[in-house]
Amino acid sequence: MIARRRPGFLAAMEIDMTDILTEIADERGRQIAKGYDPLHDDAHTDDALADAAAYLAHSEEWRPYDDGGPTFPDWAEHIAAKWNHDRRRQLVIAAALLVAEIERLDRI
Numbered sequence: 001m002i003a004r005r006r007p008g009f010l011a012a013m014e015i016d017m018t019d020i021l022t023e024i025a026d027e028r029g030r031q032i033a034k035g036y037d038p039l040h041d042d043a044h045t046d047d048a049l050a051d052a053a054a055y056l057a058h059s060e061e062w063r064p065y066d067d068g069g070p071t072f073p074d075w076a077e078h079i080a081a082k083w084n085h086d087r088r089r090q091l092v093i094a095a096a097l098l099v100a101e102i103e104r105l106d107r108i
Contacts, residue, residue, distance in 0.1 A: 027096035041104045049104065053097035056090045 041049060085093065 016020050023092050024095045024099060027092050028099050031096055031100065036100070038103065038107065042107065043103065044101075047101075049097050049101035051099065053094040056094035056097070
């Protein structure tokens with residue numbers, strides 16, 4: 001069940017979610033333009049999209065490395081290392097990956 005917020009909730013928090021959500025949607029569009037489209041995403045039936053999002057959402061200090069903790073897709077570490085995005089950008093990418101996983105689940 002989806003929790004419903006009372007009108008004015010975001011206004012009361014003085015947060016403009018429109019800009020943030022637009023950034024996430026734009027990132028998802030970039031992912032699709034690069035070929036990470038629904039057909040590609042549907043091949044990830046092992047929670048890899050959500051796991052990659054979790055990896056990027058963790059602060060670098062908390063990212064597990066061969067310590068017996070959870071395993072993450074190798075390509076998630078590649079995203080973090082290759083592009084060296086700032087923390088905010090990593091979170092936007094993580095959110096877009098979560099959107100991709102939700103979209104994938106909605107298709108099955």
